[in-house]
Amino acid sequence: xxxxxxxTRRKEVFxxxxxxxVSMYTCGPTVYHFAHIGNLRSYIMEDVxxxxxxxxxxxxxxxxxxxxxGHLASDADEGEDKMxxxxxxxxxxxxxxxxxxxxxxxxxxxxxxIKTPDVVEPATNCIDDYIDMVxxxxxxxxxxQAGGNIYFDTTQLKRYYVFNDFQEDDLAVGVREDVDEDTNxxxxxxxxxxxxxxxxxxxxxxxxxxxxxxxPGWHIECSxxxxxxxxxxxxxxxxxxxxxxxxxxxxxxxxxxxLGHEWCKYWFHVHHLNTSDGKMSKSKGEFLTVSxxxxxxxxxxxxxxxxxxxxxxxxxxxxxxxxDNAVTAYNKLLTRIAALNPDTGAEPNKEAAKPYQxxxxxxxxxxxxxANALSNIYDVLKGKNLDDATKLFxxxxxxxxxxxxxxxxxxxxRQAAKxxxxxxxxxxxxxxxxxxAPELAEKVHDLLAQRGEARKNKNWAxxxxxxxxxxAQGIELKxxxxxxxxxxx
Ligand SMILES: [Zn+2]
Numbered sequence: 001x002x003x004x005x006x007x008t009r010r011k012e013v014f015x016x017x018x019x020x021x022v023s024m025y026t027c028g029p030t031v032y033h034f035a036h037i038g039n040l041r042s043y044i045m046e047d048v049x050x051x052x053x054x055x056x057x058x059x060x061x062x063x064x065x066x067x068x069x070g071h072l073a074s075d076a077d078e079g080e081d082k083m084x085x086x087x088x089x090x091x092x093x094x095x096x097x098x099x100x101x102x103x104x105x106x107x108x109x110x111x112x113x114i115k116t117p118d119v120v121e122p123a124t125n126c127i128d129d130y131i132d133m134v135x136x137x138x139x140x141x142x143x144x145q146a147g148g149n150i151y152f153d154t155t156q157l158k159r160y161y162v163f164n165d166f167q168e169d170d171l172a173v174g175v176r177e178d179v180d181e182d183t184n185x186x187x188x189x190x191x192x193x194x195x196x197x198x199x200x201x202x203x204x205x206x207x208x209x210x211x212x213x214x215x216p217g218w219h220i221e222c223s224x225x226x227x228x229x230x231x232x233x234x235x236x237x238x239x240x241x242x243x244x245x246x247x248x249x250x251x252x253x254x255x256x257x258x259l260g261h262e263w264c265k266y267w268f269h270v271h272h273l274n275t276s277d278g279k280m281s282k283s284k285g286e287f288l289t290v291s292x293x294x295x296x297x298x299x300x301x302x303x304x305x306x307x308x309x310x311x312x313x314x315x316x317x318x319x320x321x322x323x324d325n326a327v328t329a330y331n332k333l334l335t336r337i338a339a340l341n342p343d344t345g346a347e348p349n350k351e352a353a354k355p356y357q358x359x360x361x362x363x364x365x366x367x368x369x370x371a372n373a374l375s376n377i378y379d380v381l382k383g384k385n386l387d388d389a390t391k392l393f394x395x396x397x398x399x400x401x402x403x404x405x406x407x408x409x410x411x412x413x414r415q416a417a418k419x420x421x422x423x424x425x426x427x428x429x430x431x432x433x434x435x436x437a438p439e440l441a442e443k444v445h446d447l448l449a450q451r452g453e454a455r456k457n458k459n460w461a462x463x464x465x466x467x468x469x470x471x472a473q474g475i476e477l478k479x480x481x482x483x484x485x486x487x488x489x
Pocket of ligand 1: 026222251
């Protein structure tokens with residue numbers, strides 16, 4: 001597989017360190033509010049990446065943290081604590097807020113068919129790990145104590161701005177104007193590893209440490225949680241592009257200084273979702289969440305499809321009109337799949353399917369080109385050398401990566417059509433011989449219901465066609481007012 005590595009700014013062939021084992025880390029949510037669909041775009045595309053790697057036979061272990069402490073309103077070290085802010089807003093304890101929004105996050109993920117990572121670790125579970133790492137960083141001269149806090153000393157690094165897109169000027173970005181700059185820092189780029197002098201008197205969660213009672217900085221979480229579960233080497237780190245700086249830059253600074261060697265080789269970043277007025281999380285004052293989509297009658301999977309239709313390294317513009325277009329595309333797709341017959345009893349032709357699977361894999365291999373992968377679905381539907389059983393097999397196979405409920409959605413559509421025709425035929429009596437075998441009776445019943453429907457619509461040609469089809473099977477019909485009876489010759 002080839003994808004764009006933010007660290008080298010090139011498309012590269014992905015080669016994990018150990019054979020086919022992939023260690024994958026994802027920055028999880030800060031659980032102080034509902035996730036907006038812009039955040040969820042990252043998680044959808046990371047989910048596709050994980051499933052694409054599994055599709056190619058890699059053995060993936062994926063770890064995600066849950067930030068339930070220490071993330072300030074700015075991604076740098078300034079501003080209010082997000083968790084505390086959420087707790088104040090809702091008159092709950094910080095832990096209640098964390099649990100509520102963690103559950104809400106995974107409920108949203110489930111609706112979007114985002115697989116839960118193999119390991120999910122709340123930041124508050126790993127305090128000892130942070131203390132260990134900070135201790136080592138102090139011992140090695142990569143950190144200093146000032147004004148009661150422990151800071152990472154970025155001047156000790158050969159290169160701090162590892163993602164070339166970012167420079168010192170970017171530090172100002174994300175720091176709100178009404179927030180004072182921290183004068184304890186020796187250098188502007190330095191960042192907090194451990195706070196003891198909290199600006200918030202009522203900081204709810206605090207722990208004992210060699211430097212006094214306090215709480216960890218945000219960035220240290222990911223370095224420690226990744227090391228705890230995935231070891232000293234990480235193959236693949238993902239996140240939204242807004243995490244690239246300072247968060248991911250700081251993770252690399254901490255991890256590599258602690259470990260003394262290169263830490264993670266491949267970095268995968270998903271670009272922003274924007275609304276037409278340029279803001280990411282709101283549209284005309286509405287906070288865009290999965291619940292809001294549902295309230296407005298959208299299947300969350302339509303949003304997943306919407307994300308898959310464009311490339312993860314392009315900004316995506318969200319409008320309700322764009323989402324409506326995705327609804328149309330999704331319904332058309334399911335209608336075409338519903339037209340395939342799932343009951344032919346034929347085995348899928350794996351030989352014929354193989355080139356289609358390879359083509360699908362090539363789409364994914366090409367920097368996770370999901371738009372192309374979606375067009376492969378239409379290739380299958382049009383495939384002249386494929387019977388229905390093979391088509392359905394392939395669509396199910398693709399859906400292990402795309403996760404659009406292609407087969408389930410189509411089955412529901414078939415069922416709905418059946419129910420509709422059954423209710424239309426309810427006032428049309430179909431009488432079978434008492435000794436008819438149940439399987440035959442069901443088959444004939446279905447055909448006669450269709451014939452009844454055709455007669456209701458004065459479609460005599462269809463009515464005759466079905467009569468002839470049954471006659472060929474030795475079945476004679478006798479029409480009467482309001483129904484039909486049949487006998488087997
Ligand atoms: Zn992180």
